[in-house]
Amino acid sequence: MDDLSNNRATSGRTEVISIKGLYKSFGENVVLDDFNMNIYEDENLVLMGKSGSGKSVLIKCVIGLMQPDKGKIEVLGKDITKLGQQEMDELRAEIGFLFQGSALYDSMTVRENLEFPLRRHRNKMNGNRTKDLVMEALENVGLAHTLDLMPAELSGGMQRRVALARALILKPKIIFYDEPTTGLDPITAKEIILLMLDVQKKYNTSSLIITHDVDCARVIANRIILLYEKTNYAEGTFTELSTSPDPKVKAFFK
Template sequence: MISTQNENIKSSIQSPQPLIRMKGVKKSFGSNHVLRGMNVELYPRENVVILGKSGSGKSVLIKCLVGLVEIDEGIVEVLGKSIPDMQQEELDAIRTEVGFLFQGSALYDSMTVRENLQFPLRRHAERMKGQDENTLIIEALKNVGLEYAIDLMPAELSGGMKRRIALARTLILQPKIILYDEPTSGLDPITANEIIQLILKIQREFDTAALIITHDMDCARVISNRMIILQDGINYAEGTYEELSHIQDPKVKAFFKEVQSR
């Protein structure tokens, strides 16, 4: 692995206890070895971007973090707890601390926007801390600038609006970590930029840490504190955008050239 990390940046962002720790993670689907020993650490208030080509296993990687995909080998710890060793109840509890923004937004299409936000709240009433449900929903929608869409159905929303509502649904349980799966894919540049700014705003206001999966270099450049290039199932290179963009390694150079040319 090529590591270019500047120690000053590292110490200013990182604390000794990572929120997420993946070590030597391997995952295969039949003869397709997707992850071959992946290592990732995410620290509080940090934005780590994982870059990789389509089909490189980026989505599998973040699904391993919430137990949606079972790993074959390695360590996956979230908030100090081992995900593969958890019972269902423990896993459900830890999942409330981890928000997940899906690539296609994954709004429940038989429910209104209000009901989409109500759904996680009602299931985890203990996290409302005595606050009024309606106030929390409106607050979450205000954070993404869509309070007027409260009674609309997902089918009535544009792609960018759906992504923002999904983000509001993710935020409503006030997670410590947010996982973004291709947050800007399929969006026009203006809407993509709005989503990027929203992600930064959320991090500032809620002090969350984020792991962002993308192949959008502009998104990666603006959002990331640190970037990991996922290639051949391992974290091939790691560092800040500036550092990685100046690496002379032919694979990294080729990767940057290919992604930027899109």
């Protein structure tokens, strides 16, 4: 981690993810066609698009949950389509993923949920280290008291925060947020956004945030990409895009 932050300080805007010419279809249904995108270090990139426009497909291709049909995806300098299972798992340890519905394991306590990503990396951890990491992650989201509760006993906002803690527990370099504020009331959503920014500052991570929540995008985005008609339709800062003359772009910010 330390040498990486040194790197960051010296090298400026390095690409952490670069996607070139991505094509993905399900049978007849083409979802992504010639999609290009870069994410740089320390950047919060917001990906906006309509429901069913292929945002989740894109993010799943990047993390290796789906195989793209064509195109090149490089994450931290590695071409993920050419990685074996072992290398893929190692790369995934560098990436945090906050799923849409939190995706906490129902049958496990909060503690077990947080320990789950650590179990693959036992060689690096002993019992105390695991405990410390779990507590640290929970304290970061302000939920240390929920350690032995089941996810079903938590409110939606708390679940989202625990899920964020789980995504952060391995101190990843990149975090993917899939719709971090859907299903939450505006106040809780704002809490989550602030928490995301907090984390951002604390761990110097790059983030890819999928959302159609304009408020969220305004607060968090350094840069916004609009996914429209299967490709990267527009790119720019929040002010650039929200004042764009293109009616199709404008439609996103109504």
